[in-house]
Every structure is written in C-alpha cells, then in structure tokens.
Amino acid sequence: MLFASGMCLLALLAYLLRDWFYLSLATSLPFILLFGYYWLIPESPRWLVGRGRVADAEKVLRNLAKRNGIILPHGFLIELHKKIKADEDTDVLIVPNINGQIPGKEDYIDRRISNMLPYKPDFMKINESKESLDKTITDASQNSRTDLEDHNDEMSKSEEFTSLEEQQKSVPVDYSSSINTFRRKSIQIVNKILLKEEEDIVEKKRMDDQNSEGDCKASxxxxxxxxxxxxxxxxxxxNWIALGVVYNSLSYNTPNLGVNDYLAFFIGGAVEIPSYFIALQCMERFGRRWVLCVFMSVGGLACLSCALVPEDWPWxxxxxxxxGRLCAASSFSVFYVQIGELLPTVVRAQAMGxxxxxxxVGLLTCPYIVSLADHSRSLPLTIMGVLSVVAxxxxxxxPETLNQPLPQTLEDGESFGRDFKLLSCVDTR
Known part of the structure; x- marks a missing residue:
C-alpha cells in the first residue's frame, strides 16, 4: 500500500516540478537513507540454519523473542538440534548389503545442521494383522539368507549367521534387537511393494547427500x-516476466489512454491500494495458484476488451x-508470496535474484510495446492481455503453498508439489 501511495505521490511530484532533472533528484536522493537497513535488519534465521550457522540463528531468534516479551534460554537451538540428531541416530536402520557387509555408522549419521528442521512428507502406514506381518518377516528373512548363500557358496548357514552377528555386534549402533531390525526392514519392503513407490534408492541417496553436504554451498x-x-x-x-511487462506497460501506456497524463497516472496508483486488500483476503482463503490465475486472467481479459471500445470513448x-492494472497489482502481491514459498531456503534469495x-531483461520490451499505439491505441493493451492470460x-x-511447510533444503524443494493435481483446490472448510 505504501508502494501504491508512492505512485500517487510520484504523479503529484511530476505535476508540481515539471522538469525531469529535479524529478530525478527528488525520487533518488532520499533512498540514500536505505543503506541504514544493513545495520537495522537482521538476517533470516531460516537462511542461517540452512547454512549451518545455528549460533547466529539463535542470536537473532533471542533478540526477536526479547522484543516480544519472551525470554529464550541460551543454547536452546543447539540443544534442539542435538535432540533431533539423537532421535535420528536411534532410528538409523543398519542392514547388511548383498556382500554381507555392514556399512559404517558415519555413513548414516554424518548429517549437517541444515537438516535440523527439514520438511518431510508423511508416509502412509499399513495396518496389518500380526499373522500377515509375521509372514512378511519370515519371507524377508528367507530371501536374505538365499542371497547370502548364492554370494558365498563355501560358507555354511551357521557360519553365515555367526559372521553376521559378529559384524553387527562390532558396529556401535543402538537398536533393540535383530527382530526389530527385521521388522522395520519388512515394513519397508511391504511399503515398496504395496504402495508401488517409484522413487529410486540411488537417486534418493544422492539427493540426501546433496541435502546434507551441499546445501551449505548451494548455488x-x-x-x-x-x-x-x-x-x-x-x-x-x-510469470515474473509476464507480470513485469504487463504492469509496467500499463504504467507507461498512460499517455495513450486519451485523458490527462497526470490524472491517469494518479488513478493508476490509487486503484492499487484496494487491490492489496482484495489479494490478501483471497489468497489467505483460496490459496495462491487459483487466485493468481483468476487475477491474471481477469486482468488480461480487461485489456483485451479495450480493443472493442471505440476511440471516442476514452473513459x-x-x-x-x-x-487490468488493479488485477496486475493484485497478482504481483500474490506472486511475491508464492515464489518465496515455493523455492527452498538455501537457494531462495539466489533464485529470486x-x-x-x-x-x-524482459522489461526492455515495454517501451516498444507502448510505441505500438502509434498504429492502434488498443494494440499495446491487446498484447498485454494475451500475455497476462497465458501467464x-x-x-x-x-503447486499450492497455503498452509504448507516451507521447503528448506534442496531435497525438500524437489519433493514439494511433485504429485499435485492440476485442478485441485484448497479446502476452505
């Protein structure tokens, strides 16, 4: 709303000064004060955690909490991280590979602080009867034994299991018993077969390695x-290109509307003020994607309708x-929220940049689109309308981002919205 108010103020300054040189000074020199933001605005705690700087993130959070009358203890974020790490280490599943070898523990617990609060989608749990689960465990055990016999023909069954027990004891992993291990393994096998998971294990491990080791160096x-x-x-x-071209072209196209330039520009800034109220209420109730689609489509149709209006009806x-400008401004306010929620934290600022x-670069086309009014007054509006509808x-x-956890790591960003339905809507109940 301050931005829209600034557009109205710009129209007034241009009307009063009437000289481009003084107008440039009036609209640029005050922004020198914005360099003070460097010392006033703290860094994003999410970004700091994603970069492994937990201590810095804790300092920012403690300062924010203090301003809100909340006292957070020293080291609370690191203690939280340690607790989650301990829970992850307890849940680590160690099983022998096809060669009968057990990987080292460090391969499973060497995870960085960037995974402290990751977004992990919920997995479906299969409720099975005890008899069915026991049968699955037995089949998994038999398959494991068969693989070991085929790979090592010279060893007897007793020697195989003795060797496996010794190797398992040599690894300092804290889990209750081999029965629980086989139980967890069998549930994974059942999930793999019945749920028809298509995710490749090798690709998932590669992404997990990128998530834990590469997020701090994400580019x-x-x-x-x-x-x-x-x-x-x-x-x-x-969408950013389309929105930028449409919005700025509508601003530059003010002299081609057939009314006073200053008045048209002032009205253009004034209509944006209610657009943000409308966008706020709509996107918090109906989500981001459909609201953005409706606003851009309606704005595009409004611009296309200008081709049907005679030139002697300027108003x-x-x-x-x-x-069209009201819808473009509403779309921009929704888009800025959506792009920040879709991109993972570790590359969000770089991706938005x-x-x-x-x-x-796309905005360079705006003056050329506006200049097409020399041939037809409605031609620039027609181009804007088509571009807005397509966007x-x-x-x-x-995917929809309303009430969804923000993706923080690259793995979160890759898994978020992978299988959404095109015509799905937000449940407003």
Missing amino acids: PLDLFRYPNIRKKFLILTF ITVSLAML ASSVVAG GITSLFL
Missing part, C-alpha cells in the same frame, strides 16, 4: 539439477485499463 546452478525445482523455477520466471478504455534479472494459465502448473 543457482542447483536450480537446474533437479527436474521438479527446475520446472517450478522456469514457470515462476516466466471506458481508462476504466478497463485500470481494472536470478528470476528478477531475467524479468528485468495465468501457466500458474496452475505450480
């Missing part, structure tokens, strides 16, 4: 290494153009 190139993250990043970048054209740069449709290919 924008990681956006293109995983298909789901890459798809979301490209769609978000296209009808102004009304439709302002409706990269998208912003690409969108900035509204592509926004449906992004």
Whole structure:
C-alpha cells in the first residue's frame, strides 16, 4: 500500500516540478537513507540454519523473542538440534548389503545442521494383522539368507549367521534387537511393494547427500539439477516476466489512454491500494495458484476488451485499463508470496535474484510495446492481455503453498508439489 501511495505521490511530484532533472533528484536522493537497513535488519534465521550457522540463528531468534516479551534460554537451538540428531541416530536402520557387509555408522549419521528442521512428507502406514506381518518377516528373512548363500557358496548357514552377528555386534549402533531390525526392514519392503513407490534408492541417496553436504554451498546452478525445482523455477520466471511487462506497460501506456497524463497516472496508483486488500483476503482463503490465475486472467481479459471500445470513448478504455492494472497489482502481491514459498531456503534469495534479472531483461520490451499505439491505441493493451492470460494459465502448473511447510533444503524443494493435481483446490472448510 505504501508502494501504491508512492505512485500517487510520484504523479503529484511530476505535476508540481515539471522538469525531469529535479524529478530525478527528488525520487533518488532520499533512498540514500536505505543503506541504514544493513545495520537495522537482521538476517533470516531460516537462511542461517540452512547454512549451518545455528549460533547466529539463535542470536537473532533471542533478540526477536526479547522484543516480544519472551525470554529464550541460551543454547536452546543447539540443544534442539542435538535432540533431533539423537532421535535420528536411534532410528538409523543398519542392514547388511548383498556382500554381507555392514556399512559404517558415519555413513548414516554424518548429517549437517541444515537438516535440523527439514520438511518431510508423511508416509502412509499399513495396518496389518500380526499373522500377515509375521509372514512378511519370515519371507524377508528367507530371501536374505538365499542371497547370502548364492554370494558365498563355501560358507555354511551357521557360519553365515555367526559372521553376521559378529559384524553387527562390532558396529556401535543402538537398536533393540535383530527382530526389530527385521521388522522395520519388512515394513519397508511391504511399503515398496504395496504402495508401488517409484522413487529410486540411488537417486534418493544422492539427493540426501546433496541435502546434507551441499546445501551449505548451494548455488543457482542447483536450480537446474533437479527436474521438479527446475520446472517450478522456469514457470515462476516466466510469470515474473509476464507480470513485469504487463504492469509496467500499463504504467507507461498512460499517455495513450486519451485523458490527462497526470490524472491517469494518479488513478493508476490509487486503484492499487484496494487491490492489496482484495489479494490478501483471497489468497489467505483460496490459496495462491487459483487466485493468481483468476487475477491474471481477469486482468488480461480487461485489456483485451479495450480493443472493442471505440476511440471516442476514452473513459471506458481508462476504466478497463485500470481494472487490468488493479488485477496486475493484485497478482504481483500474490506472486511475491508464492515464489518465496515455493523455492527452498538455501537457494531462495539466489533464485529470486536470478528470476528478477531475467524479468528485468524482459522489461526492455515495454517501451516498444507502448510505441505500438502509434498504429492502434488498443494494440499495446491487446498484447498485454494475451500475455497476462497465458501467464495465468501457466500458474496452475505450480503447486499450492497455503498452509504448507516451507521447503528448506534442496531435497525438500524437489519433493514439494511433485504429485499435485492440476485442478485441485484448497479446502476452505
């Protein structure tokens, strides 16, 4: 709303100064004060945790809590991390591989602080009767024995199990008994068969290694290494380009509406103020993707409708153009929330910066689109309308983020929204 108010103020300054030089000074010199933000704004605790800087994140959280009248003890974040690490170490499943060898413990517990609070989707639990579960455990045990016999023909069955028991005892892993180990292993096998999990184990391990070891060195190139993250990043970048071109072209197209330039620009800033109220209420109730789709589509149709209005009815054209600008402003407010919620924390700032740069290059087309009004007054609005409608449709290919945990690691970003339904809606009950 302050941004929209600034647009109205800009129209007033331009009307009063009437000189581009003084207008440039009036709109640039005050921003020198914004360099003071470096000492005033703290770093994001999520980003600090994702980079392994737990102590710095704790300091920020303690300062924020203090301002809200809450006292947090020293070391609470590190203690929380240690507790989660201890729980993960207890739940580690150690099973022999096909060669009868047991991997080292460090292969399982060498995880970084970036996994302290990861988003992990819930897995379905299969309720089986005791007889069915016991039968599954027996089958898993027999299959394991068969594999060991085929691989090591010279060893007898008793020697195989004795060797396995000795190897298992040599690894300092804290789990209750081999029965529980086989039980957990059998449940994994049942989940693999009955749920038809298509996730490749090797790929999952590679992503887990990237999650634990590479998140602290994540770069924008990681956006293109995983298909789901890459798809979301490209769609978000296209939507940013479309929104930027439509919004700025509507601003630059003010002189082509057939009314006073200063008045049209002032009205354009004024209509944005209610747009943020509308966007806030809609996206908190109906989600992000459908609200973005509706706003961009309605704004695009409003711009396309200008081609049907005669040129001697300028205020009808102004009304439709302002409706398109209201929808474009609402779409921008929804889009900024959506892009921050879809991208993982470790690359969020870098990815948004990269998208912003690409969108900035797309803005170079705005003056050329507006100049097409020399041939037809409605032609620039027609191009904006088509671009807005297309961007509204592509926004449906992004998953919903309302009431969902933010993806923090690269693994979270890759798994988030992988299997959503295209026409799914938010449950508003």
